[in-house]
Amino acid sequence: MKFDLNAIRNIVGESGVLVGTDASSRQEQIWSSKHVDAQAIVRPRTTQEVSSLLAYCYEHNQPVVVHGGLTGMVYGATTRSCDIALSTERMQSVESVDPINRSMTVQAGVKLQEVQENAAVNGLMFTLDLGARGSCTIGGNISTNAGGNQVIRYGMTRDMILGLEVVLADGTMVTSMNDMIKNNAGYDLKQLFIGTEGTLGIITRAVLRLREQPLSSECAMLAVNKFDHLPAILKTIDQRLGGTLTSFEVMWHDFYSFITEFKDHPPPLPKDFSYYVLIEAKGGNIHHDRENVEGALASVVEAGLAEEVVIAQNQAQRDAFWAIRDAVEKTVIDQPMYVFDVSLKIGSMEAYVDEVKRRLQAKFEPCYVFTFGHLGDGNIHFNIHAGKDPSLKHAVDECVYEPLRKINGSISAEHGIGHEKKEFLSVSRSTTEVQVMRTLKQALDPKGILNPGLIFDP
Ligand SMILES: Cc1cc2nc3c(=O)[nH]c(=O)nc-3n(C[C@H](O)[C@H](O)[C@H](O)COP(=O)(O)OP(=O)(O)OC[C@H]3O[C@@H](n4cnc5c(N)ncnc54)[C@H](O)[C@@H]3O)c2cc1C
Known part of the structure; x- marks a missing residue:
């Protein structure tokens, strides 16, 4: 018996199945100009409907790709024309x-x-x-x-x-x-x-x-000139704040100076430092938490670890600091941008970032690299422009991923592998690890109908 969309309509109702332009007019990802290419977008409302739908697809060897909010960064929700996209948009209770x-x-x-x-x-x-x-x-x-x-x-x-x-x-x-x-x-x-x-x-x-819910929230930005001061600042502040440090984000000069050129992101600190740290602490004592943060920041300045510090005085200032860190979309220019999300020990970071930039500069002229990330978690993001030719992507990937091998870094700190990075999975996972992943996939989805081809090839 052939796969029949009417059988799917019987499960999720007529309005639960989008075909033709109702499906193809949708964007593939919220940040992409490409449109969805799939047999249909199916929109169940309940677990029972998902179950009936998958039982039917399984019986008919029908591949299914799951769509959430489509904000993922690794092409994990990309469909082919033969796929069914299963969207959770009507499961919002x-x-x-x-x-x-x-x-x-x-x-x-x-x-x-x-x-x-x-x-x-x-x-x-x-x-x-x-x-x-x-x-x-x-x-x-x-x-x-x-x-x-x-x-x-x-x-x-x-x-x-x-x-x-x-x-x-x-x-x-x-x-x-x-x-x-x-x-x-x-x-x-x-x-x-x-x-x-x-x-x-x-x-x-x-x-x-x-x-x-924390009762207080304190936010500050620090300007730093030496990379090896960053872990020392993290240690001092984390220790002094006794567990209330919630964020420790770092923007390299290339990112901070570019973003603060935009009028809507005035620089809270001058632009001539090497690194900018954004910290946030959330605590339970509105009377003493500000004092604690001020004390911790004063001690890093006194120790010569930070050059300048500014503390947000109100919510608007706090939001303005974070808006600089979050203004990642401003780094999009009129050529392909490659987004990276790597993980490594903080002790290896300075040399790694230098090596990536050296490799990129040697291969691409001009090349723009924006560097920022959740440094407290050992997570760096690069947004890279290496020219208008999209076929250069593989060479850019190699510049970023290959140096991770020798330092046991990860090609994905938080975005996942999707279709985008699977070619480089061996940088971070051994053959045995990937084989165990395949064994799990085979056990739970022996026909390979769920998000086919994601993470590794069958
Ligand atoms: C501006 C911006 C900032 C971001 N910042 C961060 C960040 O700081 N940290 C971070 O980790 N990520 C970040 N991301 C990416 C992040 O992965 C996604 O935002 C989010 O976690 C994916 O959720 P989604 O609903 O959009 O999933 P989608 O993009 O729809 O799907 C992502 C993957 O999950 C699968 N999937 C979706 N729903 C289900 C489900 N119900 N069951 C099984 N599989 C499912 C999809 O098939 C796909 O493979 C950012 C993205 C953007 C655009």
């Missing part, structure tokens, strides 16, 4: 918030910002935060194990998930909606689906761990 248990139960299509707002209404906080908060979905965050701006204190998405409901490739529903912090009763199955980019199952619901 915040089912419950339990303030005593400090947890929230949501469907996978709920936007991150809505999760944050629902937690805040209950005096609590969901600790994942990233620039795409208004568009990305919690299902996408979980499947990419997103990182973001507060990892140094709260960890990655993995650390914020208590339970999951998932549908396997053959339609089997796995309801593992644990709502306890501790549960060592056998395998912690949710871990299989966190960070595996939708290749092992489709996340339909989640139980999220919430934290207490």
Whole structure:
């Protein structure tokens, strides 16, 4: 029997299936000018519908690609004309918030910002935060194990998930909606689906761990001239603030000086330093937290580690500091931009960044590199322009990824592998590791219908 879209309509209803221009007029990713190329976009409302849909697709060997908010950075949601895109856009229910248990139960299509707002209404906080908060979905965050701006204190998405409901490739529903912090009763199955980019199952619901809403928030920017002062500053501030340091972001001169050329991003500090550190601390004592931050900053200045410091005096200033760090889209110019997200030990960073820039300058003329990242987590981003010819991408990739081999770095700190980076997976994962990944894929999706070709080839 042939695969038939009418069978899908019977499962999700007529309005749940988009075909023709209703599907092809949509963007492939929110940041891309390309449009969706797929047989149909299917929009289930419930886990049961996802299950029936996958059971049917499995029976008919029909590939399925999951669409969340389409903000992912590694072409993980790209479809081919033979694929069905399964969008979670109609699975947007915040089912419950339990303030005593400090947890929230949501469907996978709920936007991150809505999760944050629902937690805040209950005096609590969901600790994942990233620039795409208004568009990305919690299902996408979980499947990419997103990182973001507060990892140094709260960890990655993995650390914020208590339970999951998932549908396997053959339609089997796995309801593992644990709502306890501790549960060592056998395998912690949710871990299989966190960070595996939708290749092992489709996340339909989640139980999220919430934290207490901090009472104070302090933000400051520091200008620094020597790279080896950065880890010393991190150590001093982290120690002095006793666990309240939430963000430690660094912008290299190339990024800061470029962004602050724009009128809407006036520079809080002069532009002639090598590095700019953005710190944020969230605490529970509105009377003493400012004093503590001032004391910690004074000690790094006295120790000669930072050249200048400015503390945000109000929310508007705090937002302006963060707006500089988040203005990544300003680095887009009239040629292809390659975005990188690498991870390495802070001790290896200075030499690594120098080597990447040396390799790029030797190959491409002119070449523009913008360097910034979540340095406290060992995570650097490069946005690179190497000329108008898009076929240069592979050579740019080599300049960034190859030096990671000898220092055991990762080609993906937080964005995942998708289709974009799989060719370089061997830089960061051994043959044995990839073989175990294949074994898991084979066990849970033997026909390979879920997000086919993602992360590694079958
Ligand atoms: C401005 C901007 C800033 C960003 N900042 C950060 C950052 O600081 N840190 C960071 O880690 N990332 C960042 N990202 C990228 C980040 O990965 C995504 O924003 C987000 O986690 C993906 O969610 P999404 O709903 O958009 O997923 P999509 O892009 O739709 O999908 C991403 C992947 O997950 C799969 N998927 C989606 N939903 C499900 C589901 N329910 N079940 C199974 N698989 C699913 C898709 O098939 C795809 O492979 C940023 C992106 C942008 C545009």
